[in-house]
Amino acid sequence: MKKYVHLAIASAGFIGFLPKAPGTIASLATTLVFSIIYYSTYRILPELHVSAVCLIGIIGIITAAEVERQRSDDDPSCVVIDEVAGQLLTFLFLPVNISNLVLGFLAFRIYDIWKPFPVRRMESLKGGIGVMADDMLAGLYANLTLQLINRVLLR
Numbered sequence: 689m690k691k692y693v694h695l696a697i698a699s700a701g702f703i704g705f706l707p708k709a710p711g712t713i714a715s716l717a718t719t720l721v722f723s724i725i726y727y728s729t730y731r732i733l734p735e736l737h738v739s740a741v742c743l744i745g746i747i748g749i750i751t752a753a754e755v756e757r758q759r760s761d762d763d764p765s766c767v768v769i770d771e772v773a774g775q776l777l778t779f780l781f782l783p784v785n786i787s788n789l790v791l792g793f794l795a796f797r798i799y800d801i802w803k804p805f806p807v808r809r810m811e812s813l814k815g816g817i818g819v820m821a822d823d824m825l826a827g828l829y830a831n832l833t834l835q836l837i838n839r840v841l842l843r
Contacts, residue, residue: 697751698767718771722775763818777828779792
């Protein structure tokens with residue numbers, strides 16, 4: 689039973705087992721759920737957002753490491769909780785509107801796939817930290833890109 693709990697969490701409710709583009713679908717699902725929560729409550733407190741990113745990051749490290757052990761595979765493709773955490777990090781401290789949601793989704797996917805320095809290096813870290821670190825850094829890059837767009841270009 690414990691095995692399936694880790695697998696369910698690490699695969700973001702089994703999204704990681706979809707046959708095509710599970711990482712992109714997990715990022716899109718995260719963006720949609722985030723926007724639904726935001727618009728249904730009219731705001732998300734920054735402290736709650738930070739807490740969610742940290743909690744998902746920690747749970748991701750634990751569950752990704754366990755799924756790696758279960759499958760004898762470094763960074764198994766079914767693990768997409770790293771995309772969930774990175775995508776949530778993308779939206780941190782930004783206004784929630786359609787342009788930021790769309791640009792944030794696209795920016796995160798670009799940085800996650802392109803893996804600019806030192807994102808790719810994070811993959812060499814061992815265990816769940818290695819699984820999570822590259823996506824968290826890609827999320828940080830996407831966030832900084834959106835911060836720049838929002839503060840400089842949209843002024």
